[in-house]
Amino acid sequence: SPKRTTVKQKTSKTASASSVPLSKADLKASIVKHLHCSLGTDENKANNHAWWKATCASVQEHVLEGLRKTQKSHYLNDTRAVHYFSAEFLMGRLMSNNLHNLGLFDATEKALNELGVNLTDIMEEEPDMALGNGGLGRLAACFIDSLATLDLPAVGYGLHYEHGLFRQEIKNGEQIERPDSWRDYGNPWEICRPESIQDIPLFGYVETKYGENGRINKEWHPGLIVKGLPWDIPVVGYGGKTVNVLRLWQSQASDYFNWDVFNAGGYVDAQKENVQAETISKVLYPNDETDAGKDLRLIQQYFFSACSLKDIIRRYKRAHGDDWSRFSDQVVIQLNDTHPAVAIPELMRILIDRAELDWDYAWSICSKTFAYTNHTLLPEALEKWPARMFERILPRHLEIIYEINRRFMDEVEAVWPGDNDIKRKLSIIEEGPDKMVRMGNLSVIGSFAVNGVAEIHSELVKKDLFPEFNHMWPNKLTNVTNGITPRRWLKACNPALSKLIDSKIGADWPLNLDKLQGLTEFADDAKFKKQFMKIKRDNKVQLAKEVLALTGVEIDPDAIFDVQIKRLHEYKRQHLNLLYIMALYRRLLENPNYDMHPRVFLFGAKAAPGYKLAKDIIYAINKVAEKINNDARVNHKLKVVFLPNYRVSLAEKMIPAADISEQISTAGKEASGTGNMKLSLNGALTVGTLDGANIEIAEEVGDENIFIFGLTVDEVEALDKKGYNPFDYYDNNRELKAVLDWLDSDYFTPGKPGALSSLKRSMLEGGDQYKVLADFVSYSEAQSLADKAYKDADKWARMAILNTAQMGKFTSDRSIKDYVKRIWKLDPCKVE
Numbered sequence: 001s002p003k004r005t006t007v008k009q010k011t012s013k014t015a016s017a018s019s020v021p022l023s024k025a026d027l028k029a030s031i032v033k034h035l036h037c038s039l040g041t042d043e044n045k046a047n048n049h050a051w052w053k054a055t056c057a058s059v060q061e062h063v064l065e066g067l068r069k070t071q072k073s074h075y076l077n078d079t080r081a082v083h084y085f086s087a088e089f090l091m092g093r094l095m096s097n098n099l100h101n102l103g104l105f106d107a108t109e110k111a112l113n114e115l116g117v118n119l120t121d122i123m124e125e126e127p128d129m130a131l132g133n134g135g136l137g138r139l140a141a142c143f144i145d146s147l148a149t150l151d152l153p154a155v156g157y158g159l160h161y162e163h164g165l166f167r168q169e170i171k172n173g174e175q176i177e178r179p180d181s182w183r184d185y186g187n188p189w190e191i192c193r194p195e196s197i198q199d200i201p202l203f204g205y206v207e208t209k210y211g212e213n214g215r216i217n218k219e220w221h222p223g224l225i226v227k228g229l230p231w232d233i234p235v236v237g238y239g240g241k242t243v244n245v246l247r248l249w250q251s252q253a254s255d256y257f258n259w260d261v262f263n264a265g266g267y268v269d270a271q272k273e274n275v276q277a278e279t280i281s282k283v284l285y286p287n288d289e290t291d292a293g294k295d296l297r298l299i300q301q302y303f304f305s306a307c308s309l310k311d312i313i314r315r316y317k318r319a320h321g322d323d324w325s326r327f328s329d330q331v332v333i334q335l336n337d338t339h340p341a342v343a344i345p346e347l348m349r350i351l352i353d354r355a356e357l358d359w360d361y362a363w364s365i366c367s368k369t370f371a372y373t374n375h376t377l378l379p380e381a382l383e384k385w386p387a388r389m390f391e392r393i394l395p396r397h398l399e400i401i402y403e404i405n406r407r408f409m410d411e412v413e414a415v416w417p418g419d420n421d422i423k424r425k426l427s428i429i430e431e432g433p434d435k436m437v438r439m440g441n442l443s444v445i446g447s448f449a450v451n452g453v454a455e456i457h458s459e460l461v462k463k464d465l466f467p468e469f470n471h472m473w474p475n476k477l478t479n480v481t482n483g484i485t486p487r488r489w490l491k492a493c494n495p496a497l498s499k500l501i502d503s504k505i506g507a508d509w510p511l512n513l514d515k516l517q518g519l520t521e522f523a524d525d526a527k528f529k530k531q532f533m534k535i536k537r538d539n540k541v542q543l544a545k546e547v548l549a550l551t552g553v554e555i556d557p558d559a560i561f562d563v564q565i566k567r568l569h570e571y572k573r574q575h576l577n578l579l580y581i582m583a584l585y586r587r588l589l590e591n592p593n594y595d596m597h598p599r600v601f602l603f604g605a606k607a608a609p610g611y612k613l614a615k616d617i618i619y620a621i622n623k624v625a626e627k628i629n630n631d632a633r634v635n636h637k638l639k640v641v642f643l644p645n646y647r648v649s650l651a652e653k654m655i656p657a658a659d660i661s662e663q664i665s666t667a668g669k670e671a672s673g674t675g676n677m678k679l680s681l682n683g684a685l686t687v688g689t690l691d692g693a694n695i696e697i698a699e700e701v702g703d704e705n706i707f708i709f710g711l712t713v714d715e716v717e718a719l720d721k722k723g724y725n726p727f728d729y730y731d732n733n734r735e736l737k738a739v740l741d742w743l744d745s746d747y748f749t750p751g752k753p754g755a756l757s758s759l760k761r762s763m764l765e766g767g768d769q770y771k772v773l774a775d776f777v778s779y780s781e782a783q784s785l786a787d788k789a790y791k792d793a794d795k796w797a798r799m800a801i802l803n804t805a806q807m808g809k810f811t812s813d814r815s816i817k818d819y820v821k822r823i824w825k826l827d828p829c830k831v832e
């Protein structure tokens with residue numbers, strides 16, 4: 001009633017999205033209420049897990065209030081919205097993020113304190129939502145944070161995996177994969193929406209029907225129908241006004257085809273089909289670059305794309321009925337890599353077979369709806385599906401792809417008459433004994449915009465990956481440099497530094513990261529430098545405790561913390577780092593007085609379970625670490641730590657404590673990188689190659705505040721042209737030869753000579769595809785410079801501050817504004 005509303009508004013004290021009371025006393029009461037009424041326990045009995053859940057439930061009240069208002073506002077304004085299609089959203093934990101974005105963090109911390117509960121402790125109870133592999137999935141998570149923060153109408157669409165990325169254990173130095181069971185005790189942030197279930201057809205055959213007026217109609221008779229059940233995760237923008245939705249689809253058996261079996265008494269047999277249907281959203285594929293080419297993966301991709309499209313169309317029809325003319329004015333779909341590219345033929349299928357539009361009209365809608373982000377140039381990482389597999393799983397879609405391709409080939413013919421080589425190259429279908437469907441080509445052809453994720457990457461997309469497409473459509477290919485949300489990656493993960501920054505430049509930098517520039521004037525202020533470095537040291541003390549608890553290794557907070565955290569891949573070159581560590585070890589053994597500031601090398605990395613050499617590198621790092629850490633001759637100067645189970649919540653602890661950020665990929669291979677931005681933002685200095693976004697970071701911080709080394713993209717290319725021979729480096733550098741030969745001995749693996757030889761082989765006989773040996777000397781020199789710089793504490797503090805001060809460009813808010821301006825053409829919609 002109106003009366004009730006007035007009462008509520010009176011008790012609401014601040015301008016938050018919520019009309020639920022917000023004082024400390026109210027928060028206390030609300031948490032206790034949930035402890036009693038939602039958890040069925042009380043203050044005396046509750047453990048940290050119960051306190052965490054009760055606090056979530058209390059926070060969720062505010063979240064849902066904001067969600068309701070946002071949805072109403074978007075509905076009333078019939079807004080154009082972006083739909084971010086991604087097979088991965090690497091969300092991490094949500095409690096701290098939601099509290100900060102709602103402006104409730106401090107009040108909740110105090111409320112809990114008065115209840116005798118420590119907020120930091122209970123936040124440790126939250127399992128990470130690890131529904132992604134690495135950079136691509138985390139980028140999606142940062143982007144939906146920025147979309148909500150900028151009041152942009154947006155929906156994230158993905159898969160509700162029962163098991164996210166595997167949990168990594170290290171046993172005797174080796175990676176063991178264990179299932180990730182993030183939802184075993186429920187996820188307090190998600191809402192199940194059975195009212196929006198979708199039916200998704202699969203398999204079967206296509207029937208051709210000849211209709212009146214000469215129209216040929218195709219009817220797909222699916223062999224299986226599965227249900228898609230949506231789970232909504234509210235995404236709270238900073239400031240708490242807009243609360244968008246991340247909608248993740250879970251697969252379920254539909255009872256369509258089971259009734260007969262069921263009635264015949266086959267109750268148990270009927271369950272078998274259920275198992276098959278429910279497998280679709282069971283597990284995230286753990287490959288971060290090369291694709292598995294498995295049936296189930298294509299089914300996953302189609303499943304979530306088809307569910308999402310149906311959801312979008314249902315919402316569109318509610319406002320516009322059968323009038324398709326405004327569809328692409330209201331809907332833009334961003335494809336996060338090619339994983340959801342099957343959405344393109346799916347939309348064509350709906351428009352042609354269901355809505356009965358003619359091809360040209362359908363294509364004109366379709367090709368104004370999709371945009372595609374490319375995240376890799378590695379040829380082995382470009383998705384391809386066997387046409388025969390495609391045909392079996394999605395027979396109608398393969399027909400549509402052939403027709404898209406036939407018409408496209410005519411366009412190619414018009415531009416390059418008679419040139420079959422170009423046709424072969426641009427065709428969606430790769431010819432050969434086993435025909436393949438090239439999802440990259442499909443994505444470029446079916447999208448109105450294609451972007452790379454850093455300047456150099458986008459240039460290489462135009463020049464090397466898709467030059468002919470760029471010739472045909474000169475304005476289609478563009479760049480949007482990646483970014484990271486400063487709310488999670490500075491404000492929430494580094495509270496002490498954030499408060500120091502607030503005190504100097506005001507508290508609005510999380511919304512306007514360029515304001516960090518204001519710190520520049522304090523880079524020579526002795527007091528500020530001291531405060532800045534004190535915070536860094538405190539963070540290192542914290543991390544040292546964590547390292548001790550996790551690994552039993554003691555590390556010295558006064559040593560340089562040198563951090564390499566990212567997926568394990570040869571192109572990222574963790575083994576270059578390892579060779580340098582071994583070289584330092586040798587130098588120390590040869591000369592105990594070797595001049596170096598004590599250094600701790602910290603690694604965090606998961607290897608794809610089928611990637612043998614990546615796992616060998618993890619093993620080698622652990623074995624070298626074990627030896628060095630237990631060698632009293634050197635371990636006061638050198639330590640090596642491999643932290644198991646690297647994930648978002650561990651990154652949040654490592655990044656604020658890092659002095660050096662290792663960004664050492666072979667030039668031209670890392671599309672962008674985003675960890676590089678997070679580390680620099682927290683005052684770590686980059687040792688890096690001129691690759692991906694490192695180049696743009698160097699432009700921002702200035703060459704004097706970063707340690708750049710190694711071959712450039714052009715030099716890599718020239719070396720390949722000339723013919724690269726790793727033995728040239730091995731034979732001519734005594735130190736390099738010695739450390740490589742060391743890998744063949746049993747020095748690090750007593751009793752097991754050769755246990756580390758695969759690494760050496762990959763860099764010699766194997767051809768050293770990623771030019772580790774070519775960059776070794778240059779890397780070692782850059783590291784010496786970093787060591788020298790660190791010894792001058794004053795100079796280092798200045799450099800670290802300037803790194804933080806110059807990171808404004810890399811907020812994901814800027815990335816999103818670039819997408820809006822260059823691609824999406826969206827308007828913000830203020831909520832209340």
Ligand code: NBY
Binds near residue numbers: 291670
């Ligand atoms: O995307 C990463 C890039 O390597 C990195 O340079 C960039 O900063 C980041 C965001 O743009 N790519 C990435 O993380 N890719 C994957 O995680 C991935 C996952 C699955 C598959 C392929 C790649 N797959 O085919 O299954």
